[in-house]
Amino acid sequence: MQQVQRAHAEHQFAEEIEELKKVDSHPCPPNWQLSPWAVVTYLIGGTLTNGFRITPKYIGSRRLMEIAVATLTTDRALLLYGLPGTAKSWVSEHLAAAISGTSTLLIQGTAGTGEEAIRYGWNYAKLLAEGPSPNALVVTPMMRAMQDGKIARIEELTRISADVQDTLITILSEKMLPVPELNMEIQSNRGFNVIATANNRDKGVNELSGALKRRFNTVILPVPDTMEEEVEIVTRRVETLGRALELPAEPPALEEIKRIVTIFRELRSGVTLDGKTKLKIPTSTMSTAEAISVINSGMALAGHFGDGVLNAHDVAAGLVGSVVKDPVQDKVVWLEYLETVVKSRDGWKDIYRSCRELV
Numbered sequence: 001m002q003q004v005q006r007a008h009a010e011h012q013f014a015e016e017i018e019e020l021k022k023v024d025s026h027p028c029p030p031n032w033q034l035s036p037w038a039v040v041t042y043l044i045g046g047t048l049t050n051g052f053r054i055t056p057k058y059i060g061s062r063r064l065m066e067i068a069v070a071t072l073t074t075d076r077a078l079l080l081y082g083l084p085g086t087a088k089s090w091v092s093e094h095l096a097a098a099i100s101g102t103s104t105l106l107i108q109g110t111a112g113t114g115e116e117a118i119r120y121g122w123n124y125a126k127l128l129a130e131g132p133s134p135n136a137l138v139v140t141p142m143m144r145a146m147q148d149g150k151i152a153r154i155e156e157l158t159r160i161s162a163d164v165q166d167t168l169i170t171i172l173s174e175k176m177l178p179v180p181e182l183n184m185e186i187q188s189n190r191g192f193n194v195i196a197t198a199n200n201r202d203k204g205v206n207e208l209s210g211a212l213k214r215r216f217n218t219v220i221l222p223v224p225d226t227m228e229e230e231v232e233i234v235t236r237r238v239e240t241l242g243r244a245l246e247l248p249a250e251p252p253a254l255e256e257i258k259r260i261v262t263i264f265r266e267l268r269s270g271v272t273l274d275g276k277t278k279l280k281i282p283t284s285t286m287s288t289a290e291a292i293s294v295i296n297s298g299m300a301l302a303g304h305f306g307d308g309v310l311n312a313h314d315v316a317a318g319l320v321g322s323v324v325k326d327p328v329q330d331k332v333v334w335l336e337y338l339e340t341v342v343k344s345r346d347g348w349k350d351i352y353r354s355c356r357e358l359v
Helices: 014-023 036-044 062-072 088-100 124-130 141-148 168-174 227-245 254-269 288-305 312-323 329-342 349-356
Strands: 077-081 106-108 120-122 137-139 151-155 176-179 184-187 193-198 216-220
Touching: 014 036, 014 088, 036 062, 036 088, 062 077, 062 088, 062 216, 077 088, 088 151, 088 193, 106 141, 120 124, 137 141, 141 151, 141 176, 141 184, 168 176, 168 193, 227 254, 227 288, 254 288, 254 312, 254 329, 288 312, 312 329, 312 349, 329 349
Parallel strands: 077 193, 077 216, 106 151, 151 193
Antiparallel strands: 120 137, 176 184
């Protein structure tokens, strides 16, 4: 049996979705497999009336998730907006999985994404042989979502050029997709909607037009409010990814995770946690997702080239790589942080030495 490297959310959490269906007595919008209440419970987690425990997929404000889910019950599309690494794609995938039973109706936004990726394309062999016909159409994830009444996802909407973005206006406002070559249109079935993600930190960002912005309800996903919240997010994701990747290392000690999260929070905010020392901020994102990546990379090193126990030497390479994206500016920021903060902290000598060796 083939083992996929990363299962889709609807497969990975299929048991939880089925258990929610059993106890879900709330009203369900057309073509939704779960009610809005059950979708939020799936995202936030909790214990059901039958004792089954739903694991949290998003650790943060429940109200934000309620607003996001409520938006998808209306004629407005949902735009998840925020800094890189704030779980926009993660939330988008789980929303689609819980609502439609599939998270695979996905359009990945890039600078090279064209209109045909959103609207439809043509099978040119059939087009030449038969001429324009429904048979020659290449159905996009957007068209499939409209036909089936499901959720379509667009990742990194602002990476797509403005003229291509605007092809969404007719789809979102009229809920139909014209095919002028065939003198026909694809009308969306009830349950269809769009979840898009975007961030404003990437180079080459294309602002949304005012007309397109009005078709979206924007929910801003913030960075975790507290140290404890961020540590919990990192711990849960590292545990899940470690199992999926079958890393031979032991789960990292909580103190090691806290140390990495502390470094990320301080460099992200430009001040130490006690508020006493102001710091320069690197050009890198310093997101929660990057912190998870640093721990996972350290676990791989510890498991394959160490004793299986994560230590400062294992995380140092990933840590330096995450901070120093600009070899000139970020290196200065990182060295200053090491000398003024890390070097003098009790119990941090090991991470100071390991990081200092690499820069």
